[in-house]
Amino acid sequence: MSKPKMFEKPVGLKDYLPAAAKKLRQIERQTLDCMGRWGYEQIVTPSMEYYDTVGVASSTSDQKLFKLLNNRGTTLVLRSDMTSPIARVAASLLRDAPLPLRLSYHANVFRSIEEEAGREAEFFQTGVELIGDASADADAEVVALAIASLKAAGIERFKIAVGHVGFLNGLFEETLQGQAEAQEELKACLLGRDYVGYRERLAALGLSGGVSEELEGILRLRGGQEICDQAMQLSRNETAQASIRHLCEMWDVLKAYGVCDHVLIDLTMIGDFSYYTGMTFEGYAADLGFPVVSGGRYDNLLGQFGRPAPATGFALKTTRLLELVGLEPDGDDSAVLIGYDEAGRREALIEAGRLRDSGNTVVTERIDDGLTHSSLLAAAKPVVYKGKRYAEFLSYTGTLQEHTKGGDAT
Amino acid sequence: MSGRELLKVAMPKGRIYKQASKLFREAGLPIPEDFDDTRKLIIEAPEAGMSFIMAKPVDVPTYVEYGAADIGIVGKDVLMEENKDVYELLDLGIAKCRMSVIGLPDWKPVMHPRVATKYPNVASQFFREQGQQVEVIKLNGSIELAPMIGLADRIVDMVETGQTLRENGLVEMQTIFGITSRLIANRVSYRMKNGAIQSLCDRLQATIAARA
Numbered sequence: 001m002s003k004p005k006m007f008e009k010p011v012g013l014k015d016y017l018p019a020a021a022k023k024l025r026q027i028e029r030q031t032l033d034c035m036g037r038w039g040y041e042q043i044v045t046p047s048m049e050y051y052d053t054v055g056v057a058s059s060t061s062d063q064k065l066f067k068l069l070n071n072r073g074t075t076l077v078l079r080s081d082m083t084s085p086i087a088r089v090a091a092s093l094l095r096d097a098p099l100p101l102r103l104s105y106h107a108n109v110f111r112s113i114e115e116e117a118g119r120e121a122e123f124f125q126t127g128v129e130l131i132g133d134a135s136a137d138a139d140a141e142v143v144a145l146a147i148a149s150l151k152a153a154g155i156e157r158f159k160i161a162v163g164h165v166g167f168l169n170g171l172f173e174e175t176l177q178g179q180a181e182a183q184e185e186l187k188a189c190l191l192g193r194d195y196v197g198y199r200e201r202l203a204a205l206g207l208s209g210g211v212s213e214e215l216e217g218i219l220r221l222r223g224g225q226e227i228c229d230q231a232m233q234l235s236r237n238e239t240a241q242a243s244i245r246h247l248c249e250m251w252d253v254l255k256a257y258g259v260c261d262h263v264l265i266d267l268t269m270i271g272d273f274s275y276y277t278g279m280t281f282e283g284y285a286a287d288l289g290f291p292v293v294s295g296g297r298y299d300n301l302l303g304q305f306g307r308p309a310p311a312t313g314f315a316l317k318t319t320r321l322l323e324l325v326g327l328e329p330d331g332d333d334s335a336v337l338i339g340y341d342e343a344g345r346r347e348a349l350i351e352a353g354r355l356r357d358s359g360n361t362v363v364t365e366r367i368d369d370g371l372t373h374s375s376l377l378a379a380a381k382p383v384v385y386k387g388k389r390y391a392e393f394l395s396y397t398g399t400l401q402e403h404t405k406g407g408d409a410t
Numbered sequence: 411m412s413g414r415e416l417l418k419v420a421m422p423k424g425r426i427y428k429q430a431s432k433l434f435r436e437a438g439l440p441i442p443e444d445f446d447d448t449r450k451l452i453i454e455a456p457e458a459g460m461s462f463i464m465a466k467p468v469d470v471p472t473y474v475e476y477g478a479a480d481i482g483i484v485g486k487d488v489l490m491e492e493n494k495d496v497y498e499l500l501d502l503g504i505a506k507c508r509m510s511v512i513g514l515p516d517w518k519p520v521m522h523p524r525v526a527t528k529y530p531n532v533a534s535q536f537f538r539e540q541g542q543q544v545e546v547i548k549l550n551g552s553i554e555l556a557p558m559i560g561l562a563d564r565i566v567d568m569v570e571t572g573q574t575l576r577e578n579g580l581v582e583m584q585t586i587f588g589i590t591s592r593l594i595a596n597r598v599s600y601r602m603k604n605g606a607i608q609s610l611c612d613r614l615q616a617t618i619a620a621r622a
Contacts, residue, residue: 161601193497196592200501222604266601284598289477291597 012112012121014319019327024124027153027321028106031126034152038145040104040128045085047108051075057304058084059275066110066121078110083313084301086129091305099132099309106318120319127295127315131302134310136246139279139297140253146283146293146314147259153316154325157286160262160293161222163269164247164279167231170240171218175211186215190270195219221267224260225251231267243278250279271296279312285324292320333382333389336360339367343398351394363390373397417460417606420474420482422467426591429504430483434458437617439610459606471496471594480599481607486589487568491529497600499611500593503618507570509586511536513557517583520563526556527566536566536586554578 009015016024032042048068049055052075055065060080068076079085082105090101106126128145130138143160150158168190172183182205189198202215214234221227228248235241247265254260271280271294280296295314302309336355340348345366352362365385367373373395382389421427434441439458454461463479470484471494481499487509489498509532511525523544527533530548537544547562554574556562568589569575569582593614595607 159601193495193597196498196501220608264601282601284601286602289475289596289598 010121012119014120014122020322023325023327024318024322027318027325028124028126030152030154031149031316031318032104032106034149035104035126035128035145038102038128038141038148040102040130040145043086043089043103043105045079045082045089045105045107047079047110048076049079049085049088051077053305054079054084054088057087057301059298060111064111066112079107080111081109081315082107082125082127083129083298083315087131087301087311088305090129090131090309090311091302091307095307100138101131102128103131104128124318125315126318127313129311129313131311132309133312134299136249137253138310139246139312140250140257142295142312142314143250143263143281144254144257144259146281146295146316147257147262149316150283150285150293150321153321155285155292155321158262158283158292159264160281160283161264161266161269162247162250162279162281163266163271164243165270165276166243166246166278167235167240167267168218168270170237170243171215171235173239174235174237175207175215176205179205187270190268218267221265223264225265227265227267246279275301281314288320288324290317290320292317292324334361334391335388336362336392336394337376337383337385337390338362338364338394338396339373339376340364340396341366341368341370341398344396348394348396351396363388370397415603416454416456417481417603417610418463418479419460420463420465420470420479420484422470422482422484422591423464424467426467426483426485426505427464430502430591433502433504433614433617436621437613439613468492474594474596477596477598479596480603481593481595481610483591484594485568485591486587487529487532489592489594490587491531493531495597497595497597498592499595499600499607500614500618502591502593502614503621505589505591507568507589509566509589510569510582511564511566511584511586512554512569512575512580513564513583514579515581517557517563523564524562525564525566526553526562528553529566532586533566554580 036042051065051067055077058080065080066078070076086103086105094101104127106124108122109125110122112121126149128142130142143162147160168187172186176182182201185201186198189201198219199216202212207215217234221231225248228244228251231244232241251260251265254263269280269282275298276296277299278297281294282291283293285292293314293316295312297310297312299310302311338348338352348364352364355362376383376385376393377395379393382391383393385393421430431441441455441458451464452461453464463473465473467484468488470482471489471492473479474482474496475494483502485505509529523542524547525533525537525544526547526549528549530546533546547556549556553565553567556565557580558578564583566586572582575582593611600607
């Protein structure tokens with residue numbers, strides 16, 4: 001690559017200008033407050049971790065991790081998600097804290113080799129982890145909280161698709177017993193969303209008509225609670241049935257939360273098999289091509305840090321939520337401008353302090369030119385000064401006798 | 411979602427388009443005939459509940475991945491080359507051809523093999539799997555020229571009838587994979603507009619089965 005031009009930054013990284021930064025903070029606050037009201041406490045962890053601990057344990061593939069060396073030659077990673085760092089903390093610093101733990105976070109995470117536009121190398125995630133509760137109620141709680149958080153961020157039209165890795169594992173184990181390779185291939189097709197390849201491989205396996213039809217039928221297992229009943233009929237396998245029972249129970253809990261309108265069951269929706277161990281889910285908002293939330297159960301992760309415990313959680317893709325809610329029209333003009341000259345300075349700055357203490361935004365500037373003062377005082381509101389708009393202008397000069405009083409500036 | 415929202419379909423201009431629009435009509439989707447000759451880039455067909463985006467074939471997976479289109483029609487060759495994160499829902503069985511390795515009839519292994527192609531990703535992956543290290547040269551057209559003028563010793567390209575190869579004295583050495591057009595869908599649209607997409611899928615599937 002040629003030497004970068006001065007305005008350039010590495011591909012996939014973004015600046016957030018005031019309007020966007022303000023909105024981002026607002027979404028962060030709204031979602032974290034919502035999580036807080038559900039009893040999730042915020043946690044902050046470092047941006048860098050050891051490759052051999054958090055890096056290896058994370059669900060991010062090796063080639064997508066940003067790796068660097070510290071001064072001793074140890075490999076570090078920039079965190080690629082918050083789940084593994086939180087697992088590390090839960091198993092070490094919080095080792096003696098009683099379970100369940102309810103933790104929330106808002107953090108920037110890093111993924112490399114996402115070279116195309118729209119694929120970010122650094123982005124924000126806001127999420128929760130519920131550690132130490134294996135019940136369907138816990139899984140339903142995080143799904144319901146994901147829904148509440150999306151609503152808190154101002155997203156109205158969205159759907160959450162819920163699946164379960166155990167169903168396919170069980171179904172394949174039953175129908176393709178001993179054919180580990182075929183199972184892997186079929187799962188890889190589903191994970192890669194390649195339904196054509198899935199059907200082709202199924203046909204190539206030369207299974208009996210009934211079984212083949214059954215396995216093709218799962219591509220349509222998508223909808224409400226009735227899907228659970230259909231799936232129940234499909235498999236006698238204990239793992240598969242237990243998964244479906246778990247989903248049915250989750251559905252009942254979600255019904256009690258009153259959020260079923262947003263939820264659909266999709267048994268082809270599978271996360272990474274090596275990471276997720278149970279329920280998985282993804283959230284989609286109208287008008288955005290990429291998922292806005294993803295999560296699921298990962299009961300094997302904490303064991304890797306020496307404190308085996310069931311865990312479930314989700315991460316909102318905060319940066320994508322920002323795209324969805326959009327920015328407010330430019331120009332926050334609720335600020336007050338105070339102009340002063342040397343003689344008026346003391347009084348002006350005292351008044352500015354008083355106004356700030358009562359919650360106003362105040363900009364002060366030394367303006368020695370009396371004409372500017374009088375024209376700003378005469379100007380219609382909002383007052384425009386040096387390209388910015390202000391709700392009010394207050395003048396403090398030694399020569400000008402009267403100045404408009406601060407009063408209720410907002 | 412409102413029921414009246416049109417399904418955005420990314421259609422590849424050119425070779426595949428005619429066969430795809432014929433298939434859609436056979437499936438009972440009321441697409442006006444005059445579509446085929448228009449130069450417009452976005453065409454609405456409200457009676458079919460769809461709006462069509464006329465795209466360059468290699469761009470179709472990109473439109474769909476980003477959600478600029480809900481679904482799209484694209485050759486397997488492009489899908490293999492572009493490797494986008496989309497649902498591959500249906501083999502439409504149209505625009506059949508194959509991806510092949512092609513060379514001169516008297517080809518012999520060379521010391522520094524060079525392969526010219528429009529599909530660098532497909533070519534690299536194939537030769538790696540074969541345990542061969544080759545230098546891949548990306549060309550944008552008239553790939554057949556490369557072995558004839560000594561730019562490369564072999565090429566990887568799409569073969570439909572083999573007519574061009576024969577006329578230029580080239581032979582197909584190995585088939586890499588078969589190609590047909592596929593129906594693809596955006597990850598979010600597939601969930602948010604599942605009813606519309608699934609019913610389109612079912613109609614097309616029935617039509618394809620009836621053809622076979």
